[in-house]
Structure formats: C-alpha cells, structure tokens
Amino acid sequence: MQCPESLRVQAYFDAEVDSVTAADIERHVEHCAECRALLHELEQLRAAMHQELTHLRAPPALSARLSRALDQESGPESSRRFRWPRWRLPLQPFWVGTFSGGFATAVAAILAFVIWAPRLANPLVDDLVGAHLRSLMSSHLIDVVSTDKHTVKPWFAGHTDVSPVVADFEAQGYRLIGGRADYLDHQRAAVVVYQHGPHVINVFSWADSQRALPANATHNGYHLIFWKSGDLEYCAVSDTAPDELLGLVRLLQGLSTGDARDSKN
Amino acid sequence: MPHLDAAYRFARWLARSPDDADDLVQEAILRAFRGFDALRGSDVKAWLLTIIRNCHWTALKQEQRRGLVPLPEERDAQDGHALIATAPDPESASIHRDEQRTLESLISALPDDHREVLILREIEDMDYREIAAVTNVPLGTVMSRLARARAALKKQWLRHNDGVPRAVP
Numbered sequence: 001m002q003c004p005e006s007l008r009v010q011a012y013f014d015a016e017v018d019s020v021t022a023a024d025i026e027r028h029v030e031h032c033a034e035c036r037a038l039l040h041e042l043e044q045l046r047a048a049m050h051q052e053l054t055h056l057r058a059p060p061a062l063s064a065r066l067s068r069a070l071d072q073e074s075g076p077e078s079s080r081r082f083r084w085p086r087w088r089l090p091l092q093p094f095w096v097g098t099f100s101g102g103f104a105t106a107v108a109a110i111l112a113f114v115i116w117a118p119r120l121a122n123p124l125v126d127d128l129v130g131a132h133l134r135s136l137m138s139s140h141l142i143d144v145v146s147t148d149k150h151t152v153k154p155w156f157a158g159h160t161d162v163s164p165v166v167a168d169f170e171a172q173g174y175r176l177i178g179g180r181a182d183y184l185d186h187q188r189a190a191v192v193v194y195q196h197g198p199h200v201i202n203v204f205s206w207a208d209s210q211r212a213l214p215a216n217a218t219h220n221g222y223h224l225i226f227w228k229s230g231d232l233e234y235c236a237v238s239d240t241a242p243d244e245l246l247g248l249v250r251l252l253q254g255l256s257t258g259d260a261r262d263s264k265n
Numbered sequence: 266m267p268h269l270d271a272a273y274r275f276a277r278w279l280a281r282s283p284d285d286a287d288d289l290v291q292e293a294i295l296r297a298f299r300g301f302d303a304l305r306g307s308d309v310k311a312w313l314l315t316i317i318r319n320c321h322w323t324a325l326k327q328e329q330r331r332g333l334v335p336l337p338e339e340r341d342a343q344d345g346h347a348l349i350a351t352a353p354d355p356e357s358a359s360i361h362r363d364e365q366r367t368l369e370s371l372i373s374a375l376p377d378d379h380r381e382v383l384i385l386r387e388i389e390d391m392d393y394r395e396i397a398a399v400t401n402v403p404l405g406t407v408m409s410r411l412a413r414a415r416a417a418l419k420k421q422w423l424r425h426n427d428g429v430p431r432a433v434p
Contacts, residue, residue: 010412014386016393041419048422049387052368058273062287066269066294073298 003034013042015143019178022145050158124185129219131182132202132237135191141200142178142193152179152192160190162232164205165255169194174201174248185209185233194248199240201248205232218242225249268310269294271389275314278372278384279321289324293317311395314385318399371421379414382407 003009005028011017012025029035135141144155149166156163159181168176173196180191182204189206213226213233223245225236234252238245272293276286293316372380378400385396397407 007408007412010415011393011408014393014411042415045415045419045422046387048364048368049372052364053372054274054388056270056274056277058269058290059283059287062273062290063269065287066291069291069295070298073295 003032003038005032005035006038009035009038010042013039019142019145022142026145125214125217125219125224127184128204128224128235128237129222131184131191131204132222135180135182135193135202136200141180143180145178147176147178149176152176155179156181156190160188162187162190162205162207164190164192164203164232164234165229165252166192167252167255169248169251172247172251173197174251196238196240196244196248199238199244201236201238201240201245203248203252204235204237207231208233227253229253268313271310272313272317274388275384276317276321278380279318289317289320292324293320296320308395308398310389311391311398314389315399315401318381367425368422371418371425374421375414375417378402379410379417382410383414383418386411 005025008017008021008025009029012022017025029039143159144152146152146155147168147170149168153163153166156166156179166176166179168174170176174194175196176192177195178193180193180202182189182191184204185206187206189204192203192205194201194203208228208231213228214224216226217224222237222239223242225242225245227234227249229252234249236245236249236252269290272290273286276289276293277283280286280289293313296316297313372383375383381400382396385391385399391399393404393407393411396411397404400407402410
C-alpha cells in the first residue's frame with residue numbers, strides 16, 4: 001500500500017513545488033513514516049547515481065571527429081539558421097584530470113560563453129533584479145525549504161559553487177525561509193531567501209570576481225545592496241525599504257566575520 | 266562545444282555500444298547544426314537531447330525494419346562497464362568500479378521509457394518540464410515514470426546489497 005502523497009513527496013524532493021506546497025508536504029512527511037522513508041531512499045539513490053554515474057565525458061576522439069564534420073559543413077557561402085559556436089574545448093587536459101573541479105569550471109565557462117557573452121554592458125544589476133523577479137514569478141523562489149540554517153547551508157554544497165553565510169534572524173524580523181541555486185556572474189550562485197514582513201529578500205552570493213562591485217542601486221523600485229565578505233560577493237535584493245534591507249545586510253556582515261563559529265550554534 | 270558531454274552521456278544510455286553512441290551524437294549535432302529541428306526557446310541542452318533521442322529512435326526503427334537489431338545480451342559482455350570514466354583515486358577505484366557496474370546494469374535493465382526519465386533527472390539534472398519536452402510525454406507521465414523507475418531501481422539495488430542499503434556519503 002503506497003501513501004497517496006508519494007508523488008507529491010517526489011515532486012518536493014525534485015524541487016518542483018512552490019513554497020506553500022513544500023511547507024504542506026513537510027508537514028505531511030513529519031507524520032508519515034512511509035514518506036520519510038521514501039525521501040531518504042530518494043536521497044540515497046540520487047547520491048549513488050551522482051557519485052557513480054555523472055563522470056562520463058565525450059571522448060576526445062569524438063570531439064575531434066565532430067569538429068571535422070562541422071568544418072566540412074560550414075562552407076563560407078553557407079547561410080544557416082543556426083550557427084554552432086566554432087570554438088573548441090580543451091578536452092584533452094580535463095579529460096586527463098577528469099575528477100578535478102576543472103570540469104565544473106569548464107562547464108561554467110561554457111555556460112558563461114553561451115549565456116552571458118551577448119550582454120556585456122554592466123549586466124550584474126539587471127541580472128540580479130531579473131533573478132529576483134523571476135524567483136517571485138515562477139514559483140521557483142526556493143529549492144530547499146527550511147528555516148534551519150543547518151539544512152540550508154549544507155544544501156548549497158551540492159548545488160552551488162559557494163557556501164555563503166546562512167542564519168535565521170527571526171528575532172530581528174528577518175525570517176530564513178530557504179535557499180535556492182541560481183546562475184549568476186558565470187557561476188552557480190547561492191541565494192538565501194528571507195522574509196521580512198510581506199517582503200521577500202533574496203541574498204545572492206557568488207565567488208569574488210576580482211573586480212569592483214557595482215554601487216548600491218535602486219532599479220525598477222527594487223533595492224540592491226552589494227558587499228564583499230571573505231572571498232564571496234553578496235547582494236541583497238528586495239522591494240522592502242532600503243533601511244530595512246540594510247538592517248539584514250548589517251546582521252549578515254556581523255556574522256560573516258565569525259562564520260567559523262557558525263557550526264556551534 | 267556546449268552540452269557535448271551531456272549529449273554523449275545520454276547517447277551512451279540509449280545506444281547499444283560506444284561506437285553507436287558516437288554515431289548518434291554526430292548525427293544529432295549535424296542535424297542541430299543544419300537547423301532541421303528548430304530550437305524553440307532558449308534551452309539548448311533539452312533541444313540537443315531531444316534530437317539525440319529522435320535520431321536514436323529513427324535509427325532503431327530503420328534497423329528493425331531491416332532486421333538488424335542485435336540481441337539484448339550482446340550489450341553486456343563488452344560494454345557493461347564502458348560507461349565508467351576515470352575513478353577519483355586509485356585506492357577506491359575498484360570499489361567504485363563495482364558500484365558503478367552494479368548501478369549501471371540495474372539502470373540498464375529498466376524499461377527504456379523509465380530509464381530515460383531517470384537519467385535525465387538524476388544525471389542531467391533536468392526539471393520535469395524539460396524532461397517532458399525531451400521525451401515528448403505529459404508532465405504527469407514524467408512523474409509516474411520517474412516514481413516507477415526509482416522504485417524499481419531501489420528494489421533491485423537493495424537486493425544487490427543483501428538488503429542492507431549502502432551508506433552513501
């Protein structure tokens with residue numbers, strides 16, 4: 001006999017539900033041993049598949065063969081509706097060291113090229129506001145729903161390239177409601193989501209890009225506050241008042257210096 | 266070339282041998298390049314994997330018509346662990362190989378339509394909507410196939426580990 005909620009639990013596990021449904025399912029899972037077991041199994045299976053089966057790469061020989069085939073295809077006079085980017089990956093080096101983080105970097109670089117190259121003109125502010133709006137519109141505000149920083153922070157390890165400061169400031173009016181992975185500044189950014197009254201605050205974080213951060217800004221009515229901490233860059237985005245946004249930023253800045261203590265409480 | 270690895274991985278799970286997978290990827294990428302299958306939206310990866318899948322099924326149908334399809338048993342003997350890439354370090358290499366072989370053969374044993382949703386979800390990290398687009402079935406079907414694939418795999422996996430689920434870090 002299978003719990004009728006099992007498909008919804010699976011959808012929750014696959015981050016396919018909005019935050020309201022997610023909260024609903026979390027309540028259900030608390031009381032349903034079967035669904036708890038299901039979640040556990042889903043996690044085990046995913047971990048096993050990730051660990052064992054995601055490392056396969058296209059062989060360099062195939063890559064070379066494709067390059068030749070594409071070269072033949074693309075005569076100078078050809079007019080195509082779709083043009084494949086005609087550059088080649090340095091497949092050999094990271095094929096040899098397949099296991100290093102080099103692959104992630106390579107993927108990020110490829111994505112960066114495909115997605116970001118066309119819009120070079122100071123895109124960060126636009127992108128942050130865009131990401132913030134998308135998160136509110138598409139029911140994809142939160143990937144991991146939790147008010148517990150010990151749930152949110154480890155989740156980032158598998159889903160983003162950075163491990164930002166995560167804390168709940170419910171006492172100060174900034175409630176931690178979850179985390180999300182987003183794609184920003186050529187990498188998988190981590191987004192910590194807070195609720196402040198009726199407002200959602202997205203705190204984006206990504207690895208230090210070694211260039212100057214944009215100045216704090218207001219864009220389409222959304223406020224952005226940037227700061228650096230350690231080797232991460234952060235930006236808080238929200239439609240809440242700038243002072244209130246700054247309140248959260250101060251709390252986070254206060255914490256990041258003591259991040260090492262984080263694990264104790 | 267963007268998404269080449271994803272295309273190759275998916276092709277390896279669909280095709281019967283590494284050579285077939287190479288051919289499949291080449292055919293799909295040339296099709297993509299020639300613009301036969303228009304890219305809708307901006308999801309290049311889903312688009313490319315859809316073409317891979319279409320090419321695969323077209324080729325399979327042609328072979329079936331010509332009576333060329335080899336017996337399924339031929340698949341295991343030499344290609345059973347061909348999906349294995351490099352292991353993380355020499356010491357754990359053999360353990361990994363065993364686990365990979367087990368997991369791979371269990372996944373290979375799943376029905377085609379269940380295997381592909383599982384691969385797209387867990388290996389290629391696609392969401393339900395993208396999987397539905399690639400496999401050309403409704404979202405609800407994606408969910409139920411995924412659930413069945415996972416349940417079947419879990420059952421076989423537990424049986425393989427003598428009923429003791431292996432602790433996965």
